[in-house]
Amino acid sequence: MRIASVSFRYGRRDPWVLSDADLVLDPGDVAEVAGPNGTGKSTLLRLAAGLLRPVRGRVEDRPRVVGYAPERFPADQPFTVAAYLRHMAAVRRVAQDAIGHWSERLGMDHLLGRDLPDLSKGSAHKVGLAQALLAEPGLLVLDEPFAGLDAATRAELPRIIAEISARGGIVVVSDHQGDLRDFPGLRRFEVRDRAVRELEPVEKAGEAPLTVLEVAVPAVRAAELADRLRAEGCTVRVTARVAREAAE
C-alpha cells in the first residue's frame, strides 16, 4: 500500500495538514504513527483508511477489507453492545460467531447486554476495536487504541496485531503512550511540519547502553516535549515537581 505525494487540507481556506506526504507499507507491516498533538496523525490515519480523500496525490493498493477504530468510539447510539456488533457483523458479512470470539479476546463478554451510552470510556473503546476486528481486515487502522484500556486488553492487543501482521495484514496505529514500542519489527513514523518521516527503529535495551537525563521544563511545555522525545524513541516519565525543585 502506498500513500503517494498526498496533500490534504480540510477546506480551501484551511492550512495544509499534510503536504506531499509519502508512505509505503508492505504486507505484514505494523506502523506506529507518532507526533505532537494536532499535527495530523489522525488525518493521516483517515487518509490511509480511505475515510478522507487526498486533495492531491493518491493512496494506492489499499487492501480491500479495512477495519477502522476511531480514537473516541461513538457510544451515543441506541443499541446494546450485542445488537450493535450484530449489525456490524451483518454489514461486514461475517458470521455472528465472530462477535463471541472478539468479545472474549477483548475481555468484554460481560458488556454484551449493556446499552452503548452506559459504557465507560474504556469499555466503549473495546466495542470500537471489536467492530474493526470483526472482518479480519487486510488493513487495520487504530487511532490511539490503548487509551483507557485495562491491563489485560493492553497486553492482548499487541498479540492481536501480531496475528494480523503474520497473515499479511497491514496495521497502522497512532500511539501516544508507546505501548507498541517493544513490538518486534515495528516501523515508526512521525508526522511533523506537514510531512511524514520514518524514524529509526527503537534500539532494544541491552543492544545499546541507556542513560537517564533529568530535564526541567516549564509545565505548559512538558507534554509537548515529552511527545517529541517519545517520537525520538526515548522512554519518558513525566513527574510533577515544582519548578524550583526541578531547577535545583
Next chain:
Amino acid sequence: MTPVIALTRFRVAGYVASHRALQPLLALLALLAILYAGAVPAGQEIAATADSAAMLVPVLAWAARGLLDTEPDEQRAVALSALGGREPVSGLLAAFASLLVLAAIAEAALLARLAGSPTLGVLLTGVWLHLLSVAAGLVLGALTSRPILRSPAVSTMALIFGYLWMLALSFAGARWLTVPVMAWMRDAHHGVLLEQPLLLTAQSLLWPAIGLAAYGWLRRTRP
C-alpha cells in the same frame, strides 16, 4: 443480505430507536389534521391529493435530514471504512424507506377522509404524486444533512428556504427550473393534472436527480 442493505437496516433501526422519527411524524399528523379537518368532497379527490403531496415536501425533507443526521459522525466513518463509496447509498435508501412510511400515512389519511369511495385512478394518482414528493423531500433533506452543511442553523434555513424557493419558482410558472410543486396543485385544481403525466414526472424528477448527483459528488470530499 448485502452490506448496503445491512447498513440500511442498521440506520433505520437507529433512527427509530432514537425517537428522532417521532418529530416529523408529529409534524405530519398535525399537517394532516389541518388538511383533513373536513371530509374531502366528491370531485375534489385529485386536488386534495396534489395539495397533500406538495405540502408534505418540507416534512419529508426534515425526516430525511433527521435520519441522515441521527448517526454520530464517527459512526459514519466506521460505516465508510466498511463500505467505502457505497456508504452514502445506504443512507439514502434508509431515508427513502422512512419517507415511504410517512407518505403512506398521508395517503391513507387522504383516502380515509374522502366523502366517496376512492377510484383506482385517485389511488394511483395519490401514489404517483406522493412518490414525486418523496423524491423532492429526500434530496432536499440529503443536501441539508450534516456532512454537507455542518451548521444546524444554516442547514435548517437552507431546508426552509429550499422549499420556499421551490414554491416561489413554480408559482411563477417555471416548471423546469425547480420541482413544480405549485404546478401539481394548480393543474389538479384546474382538472388538467393527468393530461401529460410523463412530462410532469420528468419535470418533477429532474431536480431531484440533479440534487442526488450533487449529493453523491459532494460526499466524496465530505465524509
